[in-house]
Amino acid sequence: MVTPTHASPKPANAKLEAMLKGPIFITLLSLAWPNLVMMLAQSSTGFIEAWFLSKLGIDALAGAALVLPILMLMQSMSQGAMGGGISSAVARALGAGQPAQANSLALHALVLNTLLGIVCATLLIVFSTPLFELMGAKDASLVAALAYANIAFPGLVLMWIMNALASVIRGSGNMFTPGIVISGGAVLLIPISPLLIFGWGPFPALGIAGAGWALVLYYASGTAVLLWYVLSGRNLARLEKGPLSWPPMRNILAVGGLATLNPLLTNGLIASTTAVVGAYLGTAALAGYGTAARLEYLIFPVAFGIGAPLVAMVASNLGANQPERALRIALTGGAMSFVVAEIIGLAAAIWPYHWMQLFGDDPHMIESGVSYLRVVGPFFGFFGMGFTLYFAAQGARKLAWPLASGVLRLIIAVLGGWAILHITGSLSWFFAASALAMTLYGGVILVTTNPRIWFRR
Numbered sequence: 001m002v003t004p005t006h007a008s009p010k011p012a013n014a015k016l017e018a019m020l021k022g023p024i025f026i027t028l029l030s031l032a033w034p035n036l037v038m039m040l041a042q043s044s045t046g047f048i049e050a051w052f053l054s055k056l057g058i059d060a061l062a063g064a065a066l067v068l069p070i071l072m073l074m075q076s077m078s079q080g081a082m083g084g085g086i087s088s089a090v091a092r093a094l095g096a097g098q099p100a101q102a103n104s105l106a107l108h109a110l111v112l113n114t115l116l117g118i119v120c121a122t123l124l125i126v127f128s129t130p131l132f133e134l135m136g137a138k139d140a141s142l143v144a145a146l147a148y149a150n151i152a153f154p155g156l157v158l159m160w161i162m163n164a165l166a167s168v169i170r171g172s173g174n175m176f177t178p179g180i181v182i183s184g185g186a187v188l189l190i191p192i193s194p195l196l197i198f199g200w201g202p203f204p205a206l207g208i209a210g211a212g213w214a215l216v217l218y219y220a221s222g223t224a225v226l227l228w229y230v231l232s233g234r235n236l237a238r239l240e241k242g243p244l245s246w247p248p249m250r251n252i253l254a255v256g257g258l259a260t261l262n263p264l265l266t267n268g269l270i271a272s273t274t275a276v277v278g279a280y281l282g283t284a285a286l287a288g289y290g291t292a293a294r295l296e297y298l299i300f301p302v303a304f305g306i307g308a309p310l311v312a313m314v315a316s317n318l319g320a321n322q323p324e325r326a327l328r329i330a331l332t333g334g335a336m337s338f339v340v341a342e343i344i345g346l347a348a349a350i351w352p353y354h355w356m357q358l359f360g361d362d363p364h365m366i367e368s369g370v371s372y373l374r375v376v377g378p379f380f381g382f383f384g385m386g387f388t389l390y391f392a393a394q395g396a397r398k399l400a401w402p403l404a405s406g407v408l409r410l411i412i413a414v415l416g417g418w419a420i421l422h423i424t425g426s427l428s429w430f431f432a433a434s435a436l437a438m439t440l441y442g443g444v445i446l447v448t449t450n451p452r453i454w455f456r457r
Contacts, residue, residue: 015173016094016236019313020320024332031309032336034179035170039301041186045193047294049211052194054359056144060208061359062283063144065290066135069271071152071215072297074120076263078160080304082113083167084311084394085256089248090171090237091312091395095319101248102237106168106230108248110161110239117160124153135271136278136286144208151212158219165226165239170308172236173316177229185222189214255394258403262390265406270296272414273434277368280421288368291359295348295373299341299384306333306340307391314395323455330392330449334385338442341384349377368427375431382442389445401448405441412437 018027046068053060086109093102124131132145166178195203196210206213230239270293278286310333317326348355352373356366390402417433420426 016316019091019173019316020095020322024325024329025336028306028309028313028329028333028336031173031175031313032306032333034175034183035308036301036305038179038183038186039305040298041183045186045189046297048190049193049214050291050294051358052197053208053211056197056208058284058287058360058362058365059140060144061291061365062141062278062287063137063146063148063208064211065274065287065293066132066137066141066145067148067152068290068294068297069267069274070124070131070149071156072270072300073263073267074156074159075163076267076300077120077260078113078117078163079167080300080307080391081259081261081263082116082160082252082256083163083170084259084308084391085252085254086113086164086167087171087308087311088255088315088395088397089251090168091173091315092319094172094236095316099236102171103240104242104248105171105251106235106237106239107242108244109164109168109252111244112249112252113160113164114157117157120160121153121156124149124156128153135275141283141286147207147209148212151209152215155212155216155219158216158223162219162223162226165223165230168230168237168239169226169235171312171315173312174235175309177235178226181225181229182222185218188221189218192217255397255399258399259390259394261403262399262406265403265410266387269410269413269437272410273417273430276414276418276421276430277427280425282364284362284364285368285427287360287362288356288365288370289372291365292352292356292369292372295344295355296376296380296383298344299380299387302340302344302384303337303387303391306337307388309333310388310392311395314392318396323451326396327449327451327454330389330396333392334389334446334449337388338381338385342378342381345377345380347377348373348380352377371427372431372434375428376435376438379435379438383438384442386442386445389442389449392449393445396454398454401453402445405444405448408444409437409441412440 050064053064089105090102093105128146128149132142137145166182169178193211193214196206196213199205229235274286274290277289310330313329314326352370356369386405393399393402413434417430420433421430
């Protein structure tokens, strides 16, 4: 166990003092709700967009199902992984009473995420066609996926920049500002998306490409507002001109770079299982599974809503030499996430037809999605808990076990599921492998969130 070697620095403001000294549950809840509202707003736009696209036909729905895991991968990498590295570094600097270092980290975070956004967008644009074909797209579904991706993928650079700025702000303990800005943009996305998809008045009907343009407008507006906020000096970690150097980059990448493996594993799992379903059972089953899996993406906002404050709270407490409190914070957040995610999963398992019938009446599409929700839904709590504790591990800089758990989940769900589907042809048993993988993922991370691993010298 680590023991304090010096007195904790005096907190810079009320938010930092609450993270270091306030009641854990109340403080975490007060910091989590803006993020939770923000992420629920973002996820809701995805569901609403799917409902609009379902009016264009099953091929458009299947095309969107192919693009969604990639967009969520970029979102998770820029917001959850690199964003967690940014927030962790900023929070540690502020917790240790080093505001100048926090300012330098803000600049380096913006530069780093911008470069990563350019690289990722370029690669996806160049390799989009073979990627979608590998995921099972063909004919009309491939055309729809490309129409969407050709607009949305270039806009990913703005997504990376927006999430870098939001993460700098969250690292100071301010969850409200990025929450309200991103939530407001998500609310505006709801009328803009159908306007550009179906057209109205002077606006032409762009079809599925309209959904891509709506996303680009959303990223641009969020980036502009958050950039203004950080430049204005209102944030504890300020964006100022200064020299670029390797140590602040390394500070961020020590957590964020390694953490990018987790969203690669998580979204790669969904993309791979989508490809397996499409290859064995066709477009209707692919559309059904992809639509049902959107509910699994609803666990991401729960995990991130609670997890983003965990990064800042755990990191700032470790920076202030309060390791026992940091561990209690992590376990409290994991329990909160389990309860919320399990409620969502049980509701989906009990009323699966209510969800699937919102997006069409094709019997094969509906049955595929219903089967997934009934089998996997009851285990959503383990996924939510594990993913939230992964954020806490970012704050503690202890990512080995969460990443190993992600690898284990991928192996069981994809390779094990493929073998089961190949042998039995049963979609229900294929989904049972996913449920087992989800349970082990959360269980292993929970067991390894303990003092012997976190505070080992």
